[in-house]
Amino acid sequence: MPSLRDAPAQTIIAPATPAGEGALGVVRLSGPGAWPIALGFLKSSGVPPAELRPEPRKILPARVLDGEVLLDQALAVFFRSPRSYTGEDTVEISCHGSPYILSRLLELGQSRGARLAEPGEFTLRAFLNGKMDLAQAEAVCHLIRARTSWAHRSAARQLEGRLSERTGTLRRTLLELLAHVEANLDHSEEDIPLLSEGEFQSRCGALLQEIEALSRTFRVGRLIQEGARIAIAGCPNVGKSSLLNALLRAERAIVSPAPGTTRDTLEEALQWDGLPVVLIDTAGLRAHTLDPVEALGMERTRKAVEASDLVLLVLDESRALTADDKNIMREMRRYRGQGKRVVLVFNKSDLGSSPLILNGDSFEHAVRVSAKTGEGLDALLAAVRRCLDLPEALADAPETQMIASQRHRRCLERAAAELESARAATGGDLEGFGEIVAVHLRGGLDSLAGITGETTTEDVLGSIFSQFCVGK
Numbered sequence: 001m002p003s004l005r006d007a008p009a010q011t012i013i014a015p016a017t018p019a020g021e022g023a024l025g026v027v028r029l030s031g032p033g034a035w036p037i038a039l040g041f042l043k044s045s046g047v048p049p050a051e052l053r054p055e056p057r058k059i060l061p062a063r064v065l066d067g068e069v070l071l072d073q074a075l076a077v078f079f080r081s082p083r084s085y086t087g088e089d090t091v092e093i094s095c096h097g098s099p100y101i102l103s104r105l106l107e108l109g110q111s112r113g114a115r116l117a118e119p120g121e122f123t124l125r126a127f128l129n130g131k132m133d134l135a136q137a138e139a140v141c142h143l144i145r146a147r148t149s150w151a152h153r154s155a156a157r158q159l160e161g162r163l164s165e166r167t168g169t170l171r172r173t174l175l176e177l178l179a180h181v182e183a184n185l186d187h188s189e190e191d192i193p194l195l196s197e198g199e200f201q202s203r204c205g206a207l208l209q210e211i212e213a214l215s216r217t218f219r220v221g222r223l224i225q226e227g228a229r230i231a232i233a234g235c236p237n238v239g240k241s242s243l244l245n246a247l248l249r250a251e252r253a254i255v256s257p258a259p260g261t262t263r264d265t266l267e268e269a270l271q272w273d274g275l276p277v278v279l280i281d282t283a284g285l286r287a288h289t290l291d292p293v294e295a296l297g298m299e300r301t302r303k304a305v306e307a308s309d310l311v312l313l314v315l316d317e318s319r320a321l322t323a324d325d326k327n328i329m330r331e332m333r334r335y336r337g338q339g340k341r342v343v344l345v346f347n348k349s350d351l352g353s354s355p356l357i358l359n360g361d362s363f364e365h366a367v368r369v370s371a372k373t374g375e376g377l378d379a380l381l382a383a384v385r386r387c388l389d390l391p392e393a394l395a396d397a398p399e400t401q402m403i404a405s406q407r408h409r410r411c412l413e414r415a416a417a418e419l420e421s422a423r424a425a426t427g428g429d430l431e432g433f434g435e436i437v438a439v440h441l442r443g444g445l446d447s448l449a450g451i452t453g454e455t456t457t458e459d460v461l462g463s464i465f466s467q468f469c470v471g472k
């Protein structure tokens with residue numbers, strides 16, 4: 001198989017708009033044959049139709065001819081390499097958004113030598129042709145998927161190149177350090193002053209701290225990008241499903257006075273006052289059940305709790321704590337010990353409280369709410385934010401770019417590990433062990449370069465771009 005990076009580019013074609021009827025449907029062609037292929041079926045909109053004379057970046061009214069038959073009246077824009085999204089010759093054709101017209105247009109393109117694009121292939125080409133780096137290409141995918149203002153801002157910053165700039169600065173600092181270490185090895189480089197062991201340790205340590213700080217932004221960055229997974233757990237009948245419905249402002253889950261109503265987990269994504277979250281309603285937990293379906297439901301509850309970022313542990317404030325409540329609280333305390341975040345929710349505040357359970361016990365985040373009247377839901381949101389250590393608004397988050405991708409985190413962790421090894425390798429004598437130190441510093445540079453894609457293998461590129469939609 002030819003390498004991705006130097007494969008002779010075939011011309012690709014794909015719809016750039018979603019399937020289904022719409023006001024407009026856009027088809028895009030990219031590659032050396034894009035112009036001749038498009039000019040094969042696009043004719044001037046004059047009478048009679050004649051050859052089109054495209055000028056780059058100008059909107060051109062055109063007829064799309066399917067043999068002798070008019071397929072549609074369209075607008076076409078031609079781009080000349082390298083001034084296009086992909087960096088190649090490109091044509092974008094805006095038709096009426098008819099699934100028939102678009103599929104016919106794709107066939108016309110293919111019959112003239114284009115092939116259907118793979119998911120993300122336009123952006124892959126943009127990356128390979130140097131139009132954007134890998135972090136920016138990944139941001140395109142996040143930008144399209146962003147469902148909330150927070151997710152959108154974070155992706156837009158990355159697309160602008162903020163993450164690339166930040167890693168670029170780290171790489172330059174590391175490169176300087178490497179130059180000093182190499183000068184220590186080879187005294188012929190007279191311009192570069194020699195570095196003492198102490199200086200090396202402190203400069204390398206400072207860089208390590210910066211890399212680790214960026215890596216730590218992953219937790220919040222990911223929550224913003226994907227939404228915090230919040231499991232609603234508790235005994236049967238405490239009002240978990242009612243709470244889900246109240247937060248969604250919709251009767252999504254079945255609510256009934258009979259305990260054991262919810263049998264399976266149920267997920268809904270929403271913007272909770274700007275905060276992207278995925279709420280998970282669960283089957284009530286109790287110590288004993290003879291019903292195998294309920295037992296399966298409880299197993300799923302525990303899995304949902306384990307996979308969540310935060311648990312809302314719901315209790316019924318109108319009655320005294322039951323043995324089951326106490327069991328669940330004990331279980332949640334164990335989860336908290338493992339770092340799980342838990343907010344205690346005293347529901348049914350409209351019924352008046354039972355004095356027995358009003359203290360939050362050893363849970364530092366506790367809120368009274370009524371799923372029925374909506375009382376306390378704002379306070380609940382505030383508690384969730386605090387518990388997740390999320391800023392009040394993205395504007396309050398540090399201006400520096402956060403990372404939201406596991407891949408970026410792994411690159412940073414590998415870079416940090418290399419720097420740790422470099423610091424340990426000097427053995428108190430930088431000159432004596434300079435060669436091995438330099439090897440680790442070069443390893444750190446390579447890992448950082450993975451974020452923007454310079455050192456990324458084809459397998460990894462393939463798996464990144466396969467997550468894109470077709471036509472992007």
Ligand SMILES: Nc1nc2c(ncn2[C@@H]2O[C@H](COP(=O)(O)OP(=O)(O)OP(=O)(O)O)[C@@H](O)[C@H]2O)c(=O)[nH]1
Pocket residue numbers: 235236237238239240241242243254255256257258259260261262263282283284285347348349350351369370371372373
């Ligand atoms: N007064 C009052 N009743 C509530 C409140 N929340 C829930 N309920 C009632 O409590 C009962 C149980 O509510 P659900 O939401 O089905 O409880 P659940 O925790 O999902 O129960 P399971 O699915 O059986 O585990 C229903 O009759 C609700 O109307 C509340 O805030 N105030």
Ligand SMILES: [Mg+2]
Pocket residue numbers: 240241242253254255261262281282284
């Ligand atoms: Mg329920």
